Amino acid sequence: MHIPDGYLSPATCAVLYATSAPFWYVALRRLKRRLATKLIPLLSVFAAFAFVVMMFNLPLPGGTTGHAVGVSISSIVLGPWASILAISIALFIQAVFFGDGGITSLGANCFNMAIAGSLVAYFTYRAVSGKCAIGSRRRVVAAGVAGYLSINVAALLAALEFGIQPLLFRDAAGAPLYAPYPLKIAVPAMMAGHLTVAGIAEMLLAAGLVAWLQHSHPSLLSATAPGAAPPRSRDCEEAVAPVIAWRAIRPLLAGLAALLLFTPLGILAVGSAWGEWSPHDLADQAARRQIAAVSAHRALPPGVPQGLDRLSSIWTAPFPAYAPRFLRNQSFGYFLSAAFGSGLILLAAVALDWVLAARRRSG
């Protein structure tokens, strides 16, 4: 997943450096305040650990071997900010000294793995482990999920970065200047490898190390377990099948339901959303006048722009304009779409929950 030089245009690289910079800055400030003098030895030694662990050949189910990145265990032990810096440092050394990953693309690699990876891993771990005792099995599962998710999010970001290259950067003859594959190829190609191999490797490393730490050095897990129940508490060991604490997120669900009810308010907005015009809107005279009216009367491009025309037909939504065609009532259509969308997400969460619980029961 380490992106070498030459795959991303300088513009993309610059944008990703610029996006990473505030995270680095905030991380450094927060860490300096909290750790003060201990910052340097802790980060250096941990970055060295991450670097070395990246070289381990981990055997995966199915007979393959894979490499982990270590960002999830780093987040779990050090917390997200220190992890951001430690992994960035390891990536820097890999890139500059060992040529693993590019120098112009270092910003991108840090953003995908060190920053997004650390944050996703940390929040997933916290969300799934809740207030469990440090020694509970649930934390091991939480670490595994955090590892898997963080790597796949990082891979998805990389895939998106690759995928937009041919869209934006071509030479005069139309040949792609950088990564040559559009999103519809880049995303499945990247995700295939990570959903199966790299994600599992990371999951195993994170879960395995947390289990090992629970045995030998439980104090190392306490930094990211504020308010963890004391070891004697039976709450977490006897936790019923749901891995996600449904009780805890009841207020969230109530809030979501309220929001759902209010979605039809969107119809009150006059005209179409600014910037969300279709080729049809830009071809129709009446619509064009409306657009000009809300755009400070700037001149519109004559006709429909080429790019818009070409790209708008790539994907046709199942429910265009948020209303299935058979419904007459617009507000009901809005509400239904919102419910459908949130329902899909909740369904995915429940499915994940069930799968993990089933594995825990059998494992």
Next chain:
Amino acid sequence: MPPPVFELEDVSYSYERVAALQGISLTIAAGQRVALLGANGSGKSTLLRLLDGLYFAASGTVRFCAGPLTEERFQDETFAFDFRRRVGLVFQNPDVQLFNPTVFDELAFGPLQLRWPPDLIRQRVTRTLDDLNIAHLKDRPPHRLSGGERKRVAIASVLILDPQVLLLDEPTAALDPRSQSQTIDLLAGWKDTGRTVVSATHDLDSVEEIADYCLVFEAGRLVAQGPPAAVLGDDDLLRRTGLLHAHRHAHASGEVHSHPHRHHDHTS
């Protein structure tokens, strides 16, 4: 009677609920060369770190040159810099102390942190390298140094500050015989220089050369003290505190058996 450098009164220190030191009271005078004897885990390293102001006593008082040695005092930069210059600690594991990219940088680290001017630093580094015969290692990275070389660089990195008090944790541990004897020569050479030297060791053979006074520790307590001849002659004490060992060996006469001994006693 020379002024006391360190005075400890009923000092205790625990680490993760394990009592590393209990009720330690002792005095170390200026210019004295003291050996801390005891098996591994008897509290010698902890005591050295207490003396170096890295750990602070949970109870009891520690005094350095008649002033209290507490965490609060180290907040004052002037005191801290002065202390760090006057007291140096050589750790048991040199890798812990060699964290800079090259030997030159390592020696320069201490003076740099104490804000010496760059020219003085360069001068002193060169001189210290020459003094310890490691000038040829100036640009070497630590991973390309042998065990003995690492030890010498570690010692050099502390000596460059010209401390009046030197604390050494197992100075001859894990060294090959030649490096061991070089280190012992170095320590012996500090006799009568006015430097206060405190060495924690369980290498009984070298104690007489490097120390004028011994403190014996067992399980975090100070159990005996006295000049080397007295302490080393007390076989009972040595056996009790784990400093003596017994294993099969041969005498010059050809007899093979096992009994408690120290290796230079094979005349009989």
Next chain:
Amino acid sequence: MRPNRVIEGSLRSLLGVIERTLESEELARRSGVLQRLDPRVKLLGFLGLIVATAASRRLEVIAAVFALTLVLAMLSQVPLGTLLIRVWAGAFAFTGLIALPALFLTPGRPVARLPLLGWVVTAQGFRGAVYLISRVETTATLSMLLVLCTPWAHVLKALRVLRVPVVLVVTLGMTYRYILLTIAAAEEMFESRRSRMVGRLAAKDGRRLAMATAGVLLSKTMQLSGDVYLAMQSRGFRGEVYVLDEFRMRPGDWGWLALFCALAAAALWMGH
């Protein structure tokens, strides 16, 4: 009996790192053109060339920078064989594999047809693949050359010229140092396991071995961090670090800096 992949594979990667380190230390000591330049000049110059290569829209410019890199390598006594093994072969295999499907998948003007499968190669696909491969090779060669001809400690200190904060420079130096120490520890653990092994390691045991090794390394890591912290404090560290400025620009260095700037600017302009 097939050697076990966890142990063998991990050891191979770990030892590879050590080899790279030794090799680059050896090359950095030779007295070639690049070795004698001020590290800051090299850093800025090479960065300029890398950016120019990344930004170029013309293959000729990329080729020219590559040729220049080869000349610099030869003038610095870096054997081309080393570059071949360290950079070119690997990058070509990896990126070549990635670029291969692009020959057929990029829409455009067809120029060739595969005999058996009938897949069509487009001109745009071909050009795209060439862009990618040439860019990757050139930038990789540039960054490798910079590091092969400069001691690591100097590369780090030169970063100060880019306004990298001192705390990061010091941390990077310590990280590099402790990478080598951690590798030695990991190596020892794997080799001791290998010497005690009879027969193949089942996947489950392999996982446990990897986890145990990583776990022991992790606890050693945390222990080390605590000890190093004490050692730093013992020599006066209180949170702010300082480094010694040891680079002095000589007249030749200014000349080379100007040359690098001119070349990078030319490449940027012509590649536009």
